[in-house]
Amino acid sequence: MAHGLLTIDLGAVVRNWHRLCEIHASGAVAAVVKANAYGLGAAPIATALKEAGCRHFFVATVEEGEALRDVLGEGPMIAVLDGFRARQHPRLTPVLNNLEEIRAHSGPVILHVDSGMSRLGLPVNELEALARDPALLEGIEPLYIMTHLAAAEEPEHPLNAAQIARFNEACLSLPRARRSIANSSGIFLGPRFASDLARPGAALYGINPTPGRPNPMEPVLRLEGQVLQVRDIPAGQTVGYGGSWMATRPSRIATIGLGYADGLPRRLEGRLIGDFRGQPLPLVGRVSMDLMTFDATGLQRMRPGRWVELIGPNTRDVDAMAALCGTIGYEVLTSLGSRFRREYLPV
Numbered sequence: 001m002a003h004g005l006l007t008i009d010l011g012a013v014v015r016n017w018h019r020l021c022e023i024h025a026s027g028a029v030a031a032v033v034k035a036n037a038y039g040l041g042a043a044p045i046a047t048a049l050k051e052a053g054c055r056h057f058f059v060a061t062v063e064e065g066e067a068l069r070d071v072l073g074e075g076p077m078i079a080v081l082d083g084f085r086a087r088q089h090p091r092l093t094p095v096l097n098n099l100e101e102i103r104a105h106s107g108p109v110i111l112h113v114d115s116g117m118s119r120l121g122l123p124v125n126e127l128e129a130l131a132r133d134p135a136l137l138e139g140i141e142p143l144y145i146m147t148h149l150a151a152a153e154e155p156e157h158p159l160n161a162a163q164i165a166r167f168n169e170a171c172l173s174l175p176r177a178r179r180s181i182a183n184s185s186g187i188f189l190g191p192r193f194a195s196d197l198a199r200p201g202a203a204l205y206g207i208n209p210t211p212g213r214p215n216p217m218e219p220v221l222r223l224e225g226q227v228l229q230v231r232d233i234p235a236g237q238t239v240g241y242g243g244s245w246m247a248t249r250p251s252r253i254a255t256i257g258l259g260y261a262d263g264l265p266r267r268l269e270g271r272l273i274g275d276f277r278g279q280p281l282p283l284v285g286r287v288s289m290d291l292m293t294f295d296a297t298g299l300q301r302m303r304p305g306r307w308v309e310l311i312g313p314n315t316r317d318v319d320a321m322a323a324l325c326g327t328i329g330y331e332v333l334t335s336l337g338s339r340f341r342r343e344y345l346p347v
């Protein structure tokens with residue numbers, strides 16, 4: 001029995017996708033559902049987006065791609081960002097990152113150009129070499145030339161202008177191929193970053209693609225933990241590993257069945273406040289692997305079996321949780337782990 005509950009609002013995911021389609025009106029909008037849709041569940045999310053009209057999906061690995069194809073059936077493109085092993089997977093569209101992969105493949109592919117991220121992708125000069133050598137291109141059908149922005153969430157960052165200039169120049173060598181540029185934040189960088197296919201992930205899941213400005217996306221996620229035990233302790237007694245928190249008054253401690261194994265890091269000690277029916281519930285003591293302890297003093301109705309919200313409408317969004325954890329929303333979501341029950345609010 002899971003003691004963590006993730007409630008995922010599929011309607012909000014779909015509305016976020018429609019919102020991105022409005023902003024990126026000059027081209028199509030894919031859905032990046034790698035890492036199990038950032039931990040929220042690739043199958044239900046991709047199914048809802050397919051029904052909403054999404055025709056392009058991106059995953060990281062062939063395993064993710066094959067599983068998604070079984071769910072979605074024939075029709076939508078499923079592109080694998082790591083095209084390295086995609087040759088034996090004709091149901092998937094490989095993203096090819098170097099000449100060796102290109103030589104090994106045939107059929108529809110996406111060519112990934114590295115315009116300044118220095119991570120994956122063909123250097124610009126290799127794309128040009130490819131375009132000059134028809135033998136290399138024989139048998140492959142480039143559906144898109146793609147690039148990935150390294151600093152799209154910082155509109156003023158010089159890398160954005162540098163990457164788009166380098167990419168546009170590289171594309172001159174294959175002028176007829178369609179292009180795919182923006183991730184979530186890239187969609188908000190304006191028309192120069194629009195392309196035939198945007199590739200948002202984070203924004204679909206409610207992460208703010210415009211950090212420092214109001215979040216244009218709807219929240220998608222509620223995270224709750226179930227109370228396993230409630231105990232009253234006298235003043236002077238400590239709570240948890242290391243005795244790092246001491247009650248300064250007679251206190252009521254509520255223990256919930258979530259911990260750092262569920263993606264709630266030890267760094268939350270002294271920082272996190274949960275919510276129980278509108279009442280603030282401070283985390284006290286260390287976060288354990290499977291348990292967290294909250295100060296529920298004065299909360300008469302706190303009992304085993306009750307639920308405490310940590311992310312959601314009464315507490316905070318994913319970005320605020322990320323700030324408490326000293327990381328980004330992406331890492332919060334993908335760290336949530338497999339022990340949660342995931343419930344889906346229908347579209």
Ligand SMILES: *Cc1c(COP(=O)(O)O)cnc(C)c1O
Pocket residue numbers: 032034081148182183184185199200201202203
């Ligand atoms: C993960 C990823 C995306 C999606 O990025 P978000 O910032 O989540 O929108 C797009 N393109 C590539 C190549 C990626 O690896």
